[in-house]
Amino acid sequence: MTRAAELRRFVHASTGAMLEDLEHFVRIETPSDDRPSLDAGADWVRQWMDRRLGPPVSYRREPGGPHGDTLIVEHAGSGAGTSAEPVCILGHYDTVWPVGTLESMPFDRTGDVLRGPGVFDMKAGLVQAVWALRALDQTGCPRPPVRWVINGDEEIGSPASRRHIEEQCRDAGAVLVFEPSADGAVKTARKGIGTFDVTLTGAEAHAGLDPRAGASAISALAELIQAAHGLADLDSGTSVNVGLVSGGSRHNVTAGSASAGIDVRVATAAEADRIDAALSAWRPSDPRVAVRLEGGWTRPVMARSAGIARLFEQAADIASGLGFGLGETAVGGASDGNFAAALGRPVLDGLGAVGGGAHSRQEHATVSGLTERTVLAAVLISALAAVEEPGPRPLVRR
Numbered sequence: 001m002t003r004a005a006e007l008r009r010f011v012h013a014s015t016g017a018m019l020e021d022l023e024h025f026v027r028i029e030t031p032s033d034d035r036p037s038l039d040a041g042a043d044w045v046r047q048w049m050d051r052r053l054g055p056p057v058s059y060r061r062e063p064g065g066p067h068g069d070t071l072i073v074e075h076a077g078s079g080a081g082t083s084a085e086p087v088c089i090l091g092h093y094d095t096v097w098p099v100g101t102l103e104s105m106p107f108d109r110t111g112d113v114l115r116g117p118g119v120f121d122m123k124a125g126l127v128q129a130v131w132a133l134r135a136l137d138q139t140g141c142p143r144p145p146v147r148w149v150i151n152g153d154e155e156i157g158s159p160a161s162r163r164h165i166e167e168q169c170r171d172a173g174a175v176l177v178f179e180p181s182a183d184g185a186v187k188t189a190r191k192g193i194g195t196f197d198v199t200l201t202g203a204e205a206h207a208g209l210d211p212r213a214g215a216s217a218i219s220a221l222a223e224l225i226q227a228a229h230g231l232a233d234l235d236s237g238t239s240v241n242v243g244l245v246s247g248g249s250r251h252n253v254t255a256g257s258a259s260a261g262i263d264v265r266v267a268t269a270a271e272a273d274r275i276d277a278a279l280s281a282w283r284p285s286d287p288r289v290a291v292r293l294e295g296g297w298t299r300p301v302m303a304r305s306a307g308i309a310r311l312f313e314q315a316a317d318i319a320s321g322l323g324f325g326l327g328e329t330a331v332g333g334a335s336d337g338n339f340a341a342a343l344g345r346p347v348l349d350g351l352g353a354v355g356g357g358a359h360s361r362q363e364h365a366t367v368s369g370l371t372e373r374t375v376l377a378a379v380l381i382s383a384l385a386a387v388e389e390p391g392p393r394p395l396v397r398r
């Protein structure tokens with residue numbers, strides 16, 4: 001029996017236990033803004049990993065302050081993979097769902113379909129990753145050292161965990177992100193995200209008695225909205241959305257202040273630079289209105305580098321040997337994979353659940369995807385134990 005066949009047999013025989021793990025995990029609600037719930041989630045993840053993978057060689061729990069803590073867990077390599085470069089596995093245990101969502105959206109399995117808050121984004125992905133490693137260990141497959149970074153603030157942009165992700169990924173041979181797939185496809189490019197806030201300060205005056213004395217911040221805001229939207233270049237992948245505006249105090253007072261919140265998505269670093277320069281240089285036609293620009297790039301661009309393309313080819317080859325096609329796609333949403341890609345690491349994102357409806361009440365994952373992707377991850381991780389060889393040793397005969 002080939003290694004892949006052995007791994008597949010193990011994973012299929014373990015489906016019931018994987019579903020039990022997933023059910024436990026989903027039943028611990030972990031919204032990004034609820035510290036006690038996040039603590040309970042992180043505690044459970046730690047104990048669960050130990051139970052399924054044995055004690056790690058090192059473990060750190062980095063405090064998240066007001067946000068969820070970050071778990072950094074290292075497992076030694078085994079067999080021929082002991083001295084290979086470490087593989088980083090990224091995942092998050094927080095979800096967008098508030099406590100109490102389970103009452104109207106309970107964990108449920110109907111046929112192949114699993115439902116529940118966070119089941120797709122991305123609790124099933126973490127279950128797959130843990131079981132991929134367990135499958136390798138239980139079948140005696142060689143594998144590289146594995147470093148997990150599991151955070152509880154991904155859904156709010158990873159403010160506390162970003163530096164830990166960057167620190168842990170810096171020397172990784174590959175970074176595997178178990179965020180959900182896009183209709184089964186993995187993500188080899190993600191846009192960078194900029195979040196900007198512009199505050200305009202003019203001068204208030206009686207709008208009827210002394211209109212010349214007023215400098216309208218709202219008038220400047222109208223110019224800003226036009227200018228910002230004019231920066232979009234959809235053919236180059238750059239979108240700009242002024243999604244928030246506010247300003248003024250009364251009908252009869254020239255507006256002394258106004259503000260706008262702007263979301264920008266770019267596909268290249270050059271476009272990020274262009275937007276930066278344009279927003280910094282923008283001034284309203286009335287020079288009496290002062291401009292304050294705040295914010296910046298919360299997620300750098302994840303461009304499809306040669307390393308990312310190679311890692312995808314390797315995964316797609318493995319998938320085809322396992323009997324299914326693996327597609328790739330570029331998406332507008334960002335993840336922690338963006339941080340790792342910006343460091344020049346080969347990143348494969350979207351290795352997690354197959355399903356859909358992220359962040360909506362239609363959220364669901366499939367049982368068939370759970371097992372299929374666990375086998376894929378196991379074979380891929382094992383193949384990464386042999387990175388020094390000229391080509392990856394084929395674990396699957398085609």
Ligand SMILES: [Zn+2]
Binds near residue numbers: 092121122154179180
């Ligand atoms: Zn996610």
